[in-house]
Amino acid sequence: MTYFLAVIGSFFITLFLTPVLVRFAKKRNLISAPRSRDIHQKKTPRLGGIAIVISFLVVMILLAVFASRKTTDFGFPFAVYFISIDKRLLGIILATLILSAVMIYDDLRGVPAYLKFLAQILVGLTLIAAGIGITYLNNPFGLAIELDKVKYPLQIGGDVYHLVLWADLLFLAWTGLLMNATNFIDGLDGLAATLSLLGALILVGISHKVSQPATGLMAGVLAGSIAGFLPYNLPPAKVFLGDTGSMFLGMMLAVLTVISGGKLATLLLVFGLVILDSLYVVAKRIIRRQNPFTTADQTHLHHRFLQAGFSHTSTLILIVAFSLMFGAAGLLLEGKIKLIMVAVLAVVSIFGFVLLDLKRVKTKVKA
Numbered sequence: 191m192t193y194f195l196a197v198i199g200s201f202f203i204t205l206f207l208t209p210v211l212v213r214f215a216k217k218r219n220l221i222s223a224p225r226s227r228d229i230h231q232k233k234t235p236r237l238g239g240i241a242i243v244i245s246f247l248v249v250m251i252l253l254a255v256f257a258s259r260k261t262t263d264f265g266f267p268f269a270v271y272f273i274s275i276d277k278r279l280l281g282i283i284l285a286t287l288i289l290s291a292v293m294i295y296d297d298l299r300g301v302p303a304y305l306k307f308l309a310q311i312l313v314g315l316t317l318i319a320a321g322i323g324i325t326y327l328n329n330p331f332g333l334a335i336e337l338d339k340v341k342y343p344l345q346i347g348g349d350v351y352h353l354v355l356w357a358d359l360l361f362l363a364w365t366g367l368l369m370n371a372t373n374f375i376d377g378l379d380g381l382a383a384t385l386s387l388l389g390a391l392i393l394v395g396i397s398h399k400v401s402q403p404a405t406g407l408m409a410g411v412l413a414g415s416i417a418g419f420l421p422y423n424l425p426p427a428k429v430f431l432g433d434t435g436s437m438f439l440g441m442m443l444a445v446l447t448v449i450s451g452g453k454l455a456t457l458l459l460v461f462g463l464v465i466l467d468s469l470y471v472v473a474k475r476i477i478r479r480q481n482p483f484t485t486a487d488q489t490h491l492h493h494r495f496l497q498a499g500f501s502h503t504s505t506l507i508l509i510v511a512f513s514l515m516f517g518a519a520g521l522l523l524e525g526k527i528k529l530i531m532v533a534v535l536a537v538v539s540i541f542g543f544v545l546l547d548l549k550r551v552k553t554k555v556k557a
Contacts, residue, residue, distance in 0.1 A: 192253070192257050192258070192261055192407075193261075193403075193406075193407055193410060196249050196253060196257075196407060196410065196411050196414070197410045197411060197413065197414040198414065199249050199252075199414070200245045200246060200248075200249045200411045200412075200414035200415040200418065201414040201415070201417050201418040202418060203241075203244070203245035203248060203249070203415070203418065204241045204242055204245040204414075204415045204416075204417075204418030204419050205418035205419075205421070206418075207240075207241035207244060207245065208238055208241040208418065208419055208422045208429060209422065210241075211235065211237050211238060211240055211241055211429070212235050212237075212238075212422070212428060212429050214237075215235035215236075215237050215429075216235065220235065220237065220298060221233040221234065221235050221236075222236060234427060234428070234429065234430055235428075235429045235430070236297045236429075236430045236431075236432035236433075237294075237297060237429070237432055237434070238419055238422065238423060238429035238430055238431050238432060238435055239293075239297075239431040239432045239433075239434035239435015239436065239437075239438060239439075240290070240294065240432075240434055240435070241415075241418075241419060242415045242416060242418075242419050242431075242435050242438065242439070243286060243290050243434065243435070243438050245414075245415040245418065246286070246411055246412060246415045246438075246442075247283060247286060249411050249414075249415075250262070250279065250282075250283070250408065250411060251283070253407070253411075254275050254276070254279060259274075260403065260404065261403065261404055261407055262275075262276055262279055262404055262407075263276055263404050264276045264277075264278040264279060264404055264405070264449055265278070266278050266320070266321045268280060276404075277320050277321050278320050278321050278322055278449060280320060281316055281317050281319065281320020281321065281322060282317070282320070282322075282442075282445060284316050284320070285313045285316040285317050285320075285441065286438060286441070288309065288312055288313055288316060289309060289310075289313045289434075289437055289438060289441060290434055290438065292305070292306065292309040293306075293309075293432070293433040293434040293437050293438075294434050296433045296434075297432040297433055297434055306433070310365070310366050310369055310370075310437075311362065311366075313365070313441060314361065314362040314365045314366065315362075317361070317365065317445060318358050318361060318362075322361070322445060322448055322449060323354065323357045323358060323361045323448065324337060324357050324360050324361045324364065324448055324454075325337055325338045325354070325357050326338070327454070328455075337354070337356040337357040337360060338354045338356075338357050339356070340354070340355040340356060341353065341354050341355070342355065361444075361448065364444050364447075364448075364454065365440075365441060365444040365445070367444075367465060367468075368440040368441070368443055368444040368457075368461065368465075369436075369437045369440035369441055369444070370440070370468065371440060371461060371464050371465045371468045372385075372386060372436045372437070372439050372440035372443070372461075372464075373433060373436040373437055373440065374464070374467075374468050374471070374490055375436075375464045375467075375490065375491070375492065376430065376431050376432075376435075376436040377490060377492055377493065378492035378496075378502065378505060378506060379423060379424060379425040379426060379427035379502060379506070380420065380423050380424040380425060380427065380506055381492060381505075381506055381509060381510075382431055382435075382436050382439065383416055383419055383420050383423050383431060383435075383439070384420065384424075384506065384510050385460065385461065385464065385509070385510065385513055386412075386416055386439040386440075386443060387413055387416040387417060387420065388460055388510065388513060388514055388517055389443050389457055389460045389461060389517070390409050390410075390412045390413035390416060390442075390443070390446070391409075391413050392456060392457070392460055392517045392518075392520065392521050393405070393406075393409040393443070393446045393447065393456075393457070394406050394409045394410050394413060395521050396456060396521060397409055399521075402449075405446060405449050408446065409446050412439075412442050412446070416439070419431075419435075424506075425502045425503055425506065426502075443457060443461070455520060455528050455529065455532055456517070456520035456521060456528070457520075458520075458532055458535075459513075459516040459517050459519060459520035459528075459531060459532060459535060460513050460514075460516065460517035460520065461513070462513075462516065462532065462535045462536065462539065463491070463509065463512055463513055463516075463535070463539050464491065464509075464513075466535075466536060466539045466540065466543075467490060467491040467539070467543065468490075470540070470543050471490055491509065491543075491546075492505055492506075492509065494543075494546045494547065495508070495509075495546065498546055516531060516535050519531050
């Protein structure tokens with residue numbers, strides 16, 4: 191019953207808050223004009239992600255306060271000012287507040303790229319300080335790859351903490367990769383939100399498969415929050431996630447893969463297409479001697495689909511269907527077969543990118 195109420199509650203909170211934020215943005219004229227890289231033609235509010243963040247935080251805090259300890263127990267009991275809360279959950283809440291504060295300002299006024307990068311690093315360090323990290327990688331060909339061998343002690347007050355070099359660096363890279371990949375694909379109506387919903391649902395299934403109810407509940411709350419937003423974001427979108435929403439979704443998907451037992455390969459199968467596309471675009475920008483992170487253009491996967499002649503809706507369906515197929519395989523398969531699927535995804539995706547570029551060139555020539 192708790193699980194059901196939490197998921198339904200997060201759904202309806204977002205469903206109610208999103209149109210409220212749309213009206214607020216229009217009334218206060220907090221709507222930016224389409225940019226050079228945007229594919230929409232009219233002014234559209236970019237504050238929709240705030241509704242998802244508020245919904246998630248409200249439900250998770252209520253669960254931490256009123257639900258049984260089992261529902262929010264991630265294995266790190268902690269007390270602050272006589273309030274008992276799981277340390278990992280506390281870290282997620284603090285990281286969300288830090289990230290949202292910077293990205294809301296970015297959605298309203300704009301923030302330099304280097305400040306957004308520093309905010310991402312601070313968010314990652316906050317999560318690491320809360321005990322979230324990748325200490326090992328499953329190896330289907332033998333023993334697990336341990337990442338916690340190199341440690342550096344760090345004394346803060348009367349407590350000694352440890353910086354775990356390779357584990358912490360990998361977690362920072364993984365979190366930053368997913369935040370930016372989710373942000374990159376938030377240029378097509380409904381794409382970032384739909385893929386994030388798919389990823390959250392896959393993680394719900396994995397969590398229950400490995401008997402981690404708390405992680406499954408958090409993933410379910412995230413899925414409910416996204417589902418309440420989607421009716422307003424599907425083509426034609428009435429509101430966008432903005433950097434607040436897209437960065438938050440990327441952060442949460444990164445965190446959930448780690449606390450659910452390091453299921454990185456499974457989420458790679460869901461987001462592999464857009465992650466590879468992000469790396470593909472960055473590489474092309476570097477070859478053209480452009481800044482890979484501040485260059486504004488229309489070279490991402492959804493742009494190339496549109497330029498090749500596909501409609502907004504068919505582009506959304508194709509990318510989501512492809513990701514759903516591989517995500518379902520990741521949920522059902524194990525070990526070496528899952529790793530093979532990741533390799534297949536990489537090869538098929540790169541081949542597809544090249545074909546799309548060729549089709550786009552032919553379409554331009556005909557025009």
